[in-house]
Structures are given as C-alpha cells and as structure tokens.
Amino acid sequence: MLTDVEQRNKASRQKLLSLWQVWQWPIFALGIIAVFIWSQWQQEVQNLTINQQQQQAAQLVALDQQHETALQNYLQTISDLMAHDKLLQAPNGDAARTVAQARTYEIFRTLDPARKATVLRFLNETRLINNDYHIVALTDVDAQKASLAHIDLSDTALTGCLLKGADLQGANLSNATLIFVNFQGANLQGADLHSADMHNVDLTGANLQGANLKDVQGLNDSQLARAKSLAGATMPNGSLHS
Template identity: 30%
Template sequence: MTLHENSTQTKRGFVQNRKICGVTFVQASKSISSLLLPVMLGIFTVVITVNQQNATKQQREEDQKAAEENRRVERDIAAERYRDDIFDAYIKGIGQLFEKYNGSLISNRVPMTLARAKTLNIFRRLDPQRNIRIIRFLHESEQLSGTIEQISLDLSTAELPGIDFRHLAIYRKQLDNISLASTFLSNATFINVGMKHVNFSRTRFNDSSWSSAQLENAEFTFAELHN
C-alpha cells in the first residue's frame, strides 16, 4: 500500500471516529438535558411553592394582627361607652335624689344612704378621670363639706387610686372645704395645691405626692401616710 493510500485511509478513519464521537456527544447531551430538565422544573416548582407558602403565612399573620387590633379597638370603644353610660346614669340618679330631697343628699338618712351606696358602687366601676368628675360634682354641690359644723356625705371605705386633686382645685391651685375622711387614696397628687378646711381623718395615703402643697385647718387625725 502506498503512502498516499495510507494517508487517505487514516483521514477516513479520523473522520469516521469524529462522526462517531460527535453522535455520542450529542446523544449524551440530549440524555443529560432530558434528565436535568425535570430536576430543574422540580426545583423551580419547589421554590415557587415555598415562596407562595411564606407569602400566604405572612399575609395570614398580618390579617390576624389586624383583626386582633380591630378587636382591641372595639373593646376599648365598648368599654369607654359603658363607662360613659354608667357615669351618666349615676349623675341622673343623684340629680333625681337632689330634686326629691330639696337639693340635699345629707339632709336625712335616706338620701344619704342611697347616695353613699350609689357613689361607692360607681367608684369601683370607673376610672380615675371619671371618679374625679364625680368628686367634683359632689364637692361643688356642697355634699362633701370639710368643716366640723357641716355634715358631709360619708364616702368612707372608698378606694380611689390615681386621683389628681389639681383637677379639683380652682385654677389647679386652691381646694377648700372638702372631706374624704376614712377613704383609701393611692398615687394621689396634691402638688402645688393649697387646701383649707379639708378633712382627711382616718384616710390612708399610699405613694401620694405632696410637693409644695399648702395646708390650713386640715384634719389628719389617725390618717396614715405610706410612701
């Protein structure tokens, strides 16, 4: 065999081998692609599903928080409405007693007993802001006299937390002629309040603030101050 023939045969074998290798590579590529495509689709599906689940969970949590906040607001509104209603009912009831007993709750035992029961009951059900309004109402109607000569509505045993007596004082400075004898006052504020003819005998004070308060003719017999 001549050199030329050998060269030609070698080239034919090389081309044939390349062709065989090329076919093998393409087939392998197709096989790999056919295997990878489902895997990639599966991974993509899992990622999308997880993201959707996370988004759904987050939205559900946000909806729950919003619903809880709405319920809290509704409860607060209902509680405020309830307090307003019982406050108005108390004022109306006491007003009827005033009309029936000629403008005085302390003229005899019947209106005094009724007013005491109503007032102690309402104190337990209301907040400090409304309780101070009740005390102001009774004080301005002269039912809580702080002088020995006058009878005062008996509010003994009343528990009154968080009362700021500056809201009772004229211009938040002066509070005269009031009796809260034998009551329990916790976290009460008397800062910068001047007081004359006040009766706090047998009253128990817990954590009260008296800075710059001025007292004149004040009765504190058997009172207890705890800070």
C-alpha cells in the same frame, strides 16, 4: 480515545445533567409554592394582628362609653335626690342618703381615674362631702390614681378615702378632714394642707415638696419620715423644711 475512567465520568455527568433537566422544573415549582405559602402565612398573621388591634380598640371605645354612661347616670341620680328629696337636709337613715351612699360606692368601683376625679369635684361642689353636711362618706372609696391637680377640696370630709398614687399637685386641702386617708405614692407637691386633720394618714412615698402643712392636726414625725420628699414644705410648726 477516552479512558474507561473518563468515559465513566462523562457518563455520570450526562446522567446528572439529565436528572437536573428532569427535576429542575419541579424543584422550581416547589420553590414558587413555598414562597406563595410563606407569603400567605405572613398575610394571615398581619390580618390577624390588625383584627386583634381593631377589636381591642373597639373594646376600649365601648368601655369608655360605658364609663361615661355610668357617670352621667350617677350625676343625674344624685342631682334628682338633691332636687326632689332634699338630700342636703336629709337626716341619718333617710332613704335618700342611703341611695346616694350606695350609688357613690358603686360608681367609684366602676369608673376610670379621670372620671373618679369628676365625681369628687361634683361631690365637693354640691357640698355633699363638706364638713358641715357630710352627707356622703368616702371611707374606703377607691380614688386611687385620680387626676386631682389643683382641685379645691378645702373643708371637706375625706376620712378613709383611698388616694394612693393620686395626682393632687397644687390641690387645696386646707381644713379638710383627712383621718386615715391613704396618700401612698400620691403627688402632693405644692398642696395646701394647712389646718387639716391628718390623724393616721399614710404618707408612704408621697411627694410633699413645697406643701403647706402649717397647723395640721395629728401629724407626727413618724408619718412625715415615710414621705418621699418634704423639700421646701412648710412644717406644722411653721418652719420651712430644708
């Protein structure tokens, strides 16, 4: 015979078993519901992430299209001014020059670095920033981080242009007017700067490795000391920097 204690223990086990039999399905159902809710939440998070990525991609595409449209409109406007208003021969104060200058400042505030490089090439090829014509001024024009490797900007007027962080590796800047140009952090490795006017240029952090600085004007030791590298550069006096 079972003792009273054993009987009570047996009764307790039977009661617990009965409770488990009653609650096991509700508990199981709650577990299924929890898993379903968690799965739905994960799916919502994933969908939200995908939607955000798609929206960001669409915005980038739209912005790129806006930049391209702005660039083409600018090129067309300046070309029209040259063809119909004789922009290259326009005197100071002429309406054509005023429009060209205003549109140039505007386009440099609008475009990405790659397209800013396109504008600089266009202005150079059309001689609008040539030292002999100097129709469009680039003072305070923002060409920071522009991709200008191997560009030919020889004999151009770049006074006051902001070229901070620009890639000018191998660029031809010989005989250019570079007064007050900001070259901070620019890559001028292998650039040809001979006979350029470099009064008051900022070379802080600029890479001038292998650059040709022979016969430059207005460049002093204090400016050169701020450069990141002068290794292998041809100095203003013709000597080779070690």
